[in-house]
Amino acid sequence: MVDDAAGVEECRAAGRQVLAAAGGQREAALGRxxxxxxxxPDLRQHAADxxxxxxxxxxxxxxxxxxxxxxxxxRVLAGLLRPDAGASAVGVDLAGAxxxxxxxxxxxxxxxxFDDARFLGTTSFAGARFxxxxxxxxxxxxGAARFDEAHFAADAVFGRARFRGPASFAGAxxxxxxxxxxxxxxxxxxxxxxxxxxxxxxxxxxxxxxDDPGWPVAVLMGDYxxxxxxxxxxxxxxxxxxxxxxxxxxxxxxxxxxxxxATFGGAWFSGPVHLDQPAVDLTDARWAGSADDEPxxxxxxxxxxxxxxxxxxxxxxxxxSGAQGPAAPGGAAVLVPDGSVAPYARQLADPDPEVRRVxxxxxxxxxxxxxxxxxxxxxxxxxYLRAPLPFHVTxxxxxxxxxxxxxxxxxxxxxxARLRQGAGAPGEPGGSGRPDERNGPGGPASGAVHWxxxxxxxxGAxxxxxxxxxxAVDHADFTAAQxxxxxxxxxxxxxxxxxxxxxxxxxxxxxxxxxxxxxRLDRFxxxxxxxxxxxFHATHDLPTPTPTPTP
Numbered sequence: 277m278v279d280d281a282a283g284v285e286e287c288r289a290a291g292r293q294v295l296a297a298a299g300g301q302r303e304a305a306l307g308r309x310x311x312x313x314x315x316x317p318d319l320r321q322h323a324a325d326x327x328x329x330x331x332x333x334x335x336x337x338x339x340x341x342x343x344x345x346x347x348x349x350x351r352v353l354a355g356l357l358r359p360d361a362g363a364s365a366v367g368v369d370l371a372g373a374x375x376x377x378x379x380x381x382x383x384x385x386x387x388x389x390f391d392d393a394r395f396l397g398t399t400s401f402a403g404a405r406f407x408x409x410x411x412x413x414x415x416x417x418x419g420a421a422r423f424d425e426a427h428f429a430a431d432a433v434f435g436r437a438r439f440r441g442p443a444s445f446a447g448a449x450x451x452x453x454x455x456x457x458x459x460x461x462x463x464x465x466x467x468x469x470x471x472x473x474x475x476x477x478x479x480x481x482x483x484x485x486x487d488d489p490g491w492p493v494a495v496l497m498g499d500y501x502x503x504x505x506x507x508x509x510x511x512x513x514x515x516x517x518x519x520x521x522x523x524x525x526x527x528x529x530x531x532x533x534x535x536x537x538a539t540f541g542g543a544w545f546s547g548p549v550h551l552d553q554p555a556v557d558l559t560d561a562r563w564a565g566s567a568d569d570e571p572x573x574x575x576x577x578x579x580x581x582x583x584x585x586x587x588x589x590x591x592x593x594x595x596x597s598g599a600q601g602p603a604a605p606g607g608a609a610v611l612v613p614d615g616s617v618a619p620y621a622r623q624l625a626d627p628d629p630e631v632r633r634v635x636x637x638x639x640x641x642x643x644x645x646x647x648x649x650x651x652x653x654x655x656x657x658x659x660y661l662r663a664p665l666p667f668h669v670t671x672x673x674x675x676x677x678x679x680x681x682x683x684x685x686x687x688x689x690x691x692x693a694r695l696r697q698g699a700g701a702p703g704e705p706g707g708s709g710r711p712d713e714r715n716g717p718g719g720p721a722s723g724a725v726h727w728x729x730x731x732x733x734x735x736g737a738x739x740x741x742x743x744x745x746x747x748a749v750d751h752a753d754f755t756a757a758q759x760x761x762x763x764x765x766x767x768x769x770x771x772x773x774x775x776x777x778x779x780x781x782x783x784x785x786x787x788x789x790x791x792x793x794x795x796r797l798d799r800f801x802x803x804x805x806x807x808x809x810x811x812f813h814a815t816h817d818l819p820t821p822t823p824t825p826t827p
Contacts, residue, residue, distance in 0.1 A: 283319045287312055291326025294349070295333065302345050306330075306352045313356045317363035320356045324366045327353045328373065334477075335374040335394070343396070346376040357383035365407050372477045380404055381422070390415050391433075392478050398441075401426050409452075412437050416479040420514075423448050431455065431525075434510050438483070442514040449522045456510040457530045457550075483511070484668050485738045486758050487785040487811060507755045507782045508736040509533065513666050518543050527551060530573075531735055535664040537625065544608075548572065553659045554624035558611040576656040577622035580609035617642065617649065624660050629679050632660075633686065640690045643727060650694075650727045657687050662737045669740050669760050670787070681740055688742050694727040695747035697769070744768050745791075756782045763790040765797075765819075773797045775810050785811040795819040 290312070293305035306327065313323040327349050335341045357366050357380060367387035377397035384405045391413040400422040410428055413435045420441040431452040463469050481487075509532035516534060519541045526548040534555040543561040550573045551558075558578050565572070574580070613621060620642055623635025636657070643653040661684060667677050669684075732752040741761035745768060752773040763786060776783040790812065796819065797806045803819045 280318070283312060283316055284322050287319060287322040287326050290323075291329055294326060294330045298342070298345070302342075303348050306345075306348050310352045310355055317360055320363060320366050324353060324356045324368060327356070328368050328370050331370055331373040331375060341374070341376075341396075343376045346374065350375055350378045350380075354378075354380050354383055357385055359384045367408075371411075375399070385410070392476060394418070394479050395421065398422075406430070406432070409433070414438075414478055417441065417443065420444075425449075428452065428454070436508055436510060438479075438511045438513075439516065440513050442516075443512055444517045445521050446517045447520045448518070450524060450527070452525045454523050454525065454527045456532045457528045458507055458509055484665060485670075485760065486736075486756075507531070507777055511664055511736075512536070512538065513664050515539070520544075523547065523549070529553065531733075533662050533664050533736065535666065537627070549574070551575065552655060553663075554622070554656050555659075555663065557622075557625060561611040562608040563611065564608040574611065575622070575625075575659075576652050577614055577617060577620060578611050579614035579616070581612045582609050624656060629676075629683055632683060636660075636683070636686055636690055640694070643694065644725045651730060654691060654727070654730050655733060657691055658733045658737070660687055661734060661739065665738055669738060684738070684740055688739060691732070692742075692744050692747055694725065695730060695744065695749055697726065697746055697748045739763070749773070754784050757784045759784065759786045759788065759790065761788045763788065765795045766791045766793040768795045770795075770797050771799050772801075773806060775807055780809040783809045783811060785813065786816060787813050789814045790816045792819040793817055 287309060290305045290308040294302055294309070297305060309323040309326055313320040331346060331349055331353070333340075335346075353368070357368070359382075365384045365386040368385060369387075369389045370393050371389045372392045373390070374394045374396065377399075378395060379400045381400045381402040381404060383401075385407065387408045388406050388410040391411045393412070393415045395415065395417045396419070398419045398421075399417055402422045402424040403426065404423075405427045407429050409430045409432075411433045413433050415434070415437045417437070417439045418441070421439055421443045423443075423445045425447040426445070427449045429451045431454075432450055433453075433455045435455055435458055437456070463473075509530060511533045513535045515536045516538045519539050520543065521540070522544045524546050527545055528548075528550055529552075530550040532553065534553050536555065538553065538556045540551070540556055540561050541559040543558070545561070545563040545565060547565050549563065549565070552573045552575050554575055554577075556575045556578075558574070563572075563580050572580075620635065620638045623631050623638065626632055626635070639653045639656060643650040665680065667673070669677075669681050673681065726748075728748065729750050731750045732754075734757050735753045735755040737754075737757045739757060739759050741763070742759060743762075743764040745764040745766045748769045750771045752770055754773065754775045755777055757775070792803065792807075795803075797803055807818065
């Protein structure tokens with residue numbers, strides 16, 4: 277048995293060599309760490325700490341990347357984390373680290389910090405087991421990411437993580453909170469983490485069409501903020517699969533963005549759910565929660581239907597120790613297509629742009645006819661507009677890209693035409709029954725109804741030639757929205773509008789000309805307060821009216 281003190285010093289010496297050397301010498305030092313960990317399981321944590329220290333070194337460009345060294349370090353770390361009889365689970369602190377082609381499939385991790393980590397190449401956590409909290413907040417996955425059959429015994433935090441390639445959580449088991457919502461930090465007033473927040477190094481925000489919003493580490497005050505506040509959620513550009521996933525706790529995708537299909541087929545939900553993005557497919561999914569699990573939010577076009585008791589219902593997620601989580605109760609509800617909103621049948625999730633165009637028209641007509649559905653229709657269209665685009669909307673576009681941009685304009689016109697104060701059915705007060713030339717193709721037919729009291733959820737959206745001139749809106753969230761082309765707010769009225777989280781964090785950007793002439797952006801706040809820190813790249817004016825609070 278190696279002397280503990282000598283073994284720890286050997287790990288530290290090898291770790292210093294990893295940090296100081298390069299090429300073959302670095303790989304040899306990594307090899308020594310692997311040997312120590314294999315021979316002496318009680319020293320695995322020390323060896324893993326040394327490897328993690330190297331992976332956390334800055335890699336700001338190709339010259340500092342050392343891709344080969346990081347691949348070797350990843351393989352060594354995987355060897356230290358793979359289960360071994362009699363060995364304790366090893367924790368990792370890879371906050372802000374850069375990993376290349378990381379394969380931690382089948383590993384067992386105690387604590388796991390990957391917040392602000394950058395994963396280059398392909399990444400796999402398939403079959404991995406996380407014994408404690410797993411933090412991937414604001415992590416950036418450049419290539420395909422696999423979490424198939426991964427088991428999270430406690431909370432799994434993927435707030436504002438970015439997946440630029442395909443992402444698969446097929447068969448994953450979430451024993452605690454599955455958080456794919458906002459990516460801001462939330463601290464209590466007396467949390468010591470306030471002292472170290474400035475040390476966080478977030479990955480550069482270099483997504484198409486989007487300025488760096490400057491909010492990856494914006495902090496929310498946990499004493500006062502609600503879950504509905506804050507900015508963007510996880511961002512999926514490629515297809516995402518949560519098929520057969522098991523959610524024992526809350527499944528939180530509030531403000532997440534899906535740029536392609538999002539499959540939740542056969543998933544099992546046992547707690548509160550917020551999953552309202554139109555791209556989501558819930559075929560054969562089940563919900564086994566209770567009436568106390570609020571809020572429950574499914575995409576428009578889906579509804580829950582109580583199914584028969586099933587004696588073979590799956591148990592809850594299994595932790596690394598093999599202990600089963602809570603079993604789902606009998607009588608689970610099955611998620612089925614919602615015939616009550618026909619003829620809308622989830623067309624906005626269809627890969628065919630023509631089907632989506634029809635879906636937009638159907639949604640507009642559905643809201644015109646049924647007052648109680650209007651806010652849900654608006655939410656669905658806003659969800660569509662928040663979907664990230666993998667190409668720049670300005671400059672030379674392919675025919676397919678130009679079609680996608682035009683569909684986005686059509687969705688914007690659908691909303692604006694019904695929010696515009698001059699709209700109304702013939703005979704209604706303020707309704708002329710004449711078509712509005714600003715509606716353009718895709719706008720309502722003559723006599724379209726004005727939808728009063730609507731709220732817009734457009735956080736992080738990419739908007740092109742948005743014209744909300746003359747519109748009346750209850751509340752609008754434009755936090756970090758990106759406005760391209762010509763934008764019009766002239767004559768619009770908002771009960772409240774936000775364009776930033778606070779200070780410079782999460783601020784919207786206007787990339788083209790914009791007018792706010794005669795607009796009222798908030799009942800109680802002055803325009804300068806509402807638009808403070810917003811970035812204007814072209815000509816703009818500011819509204820002049822003073823807010824008029826009601827007693």
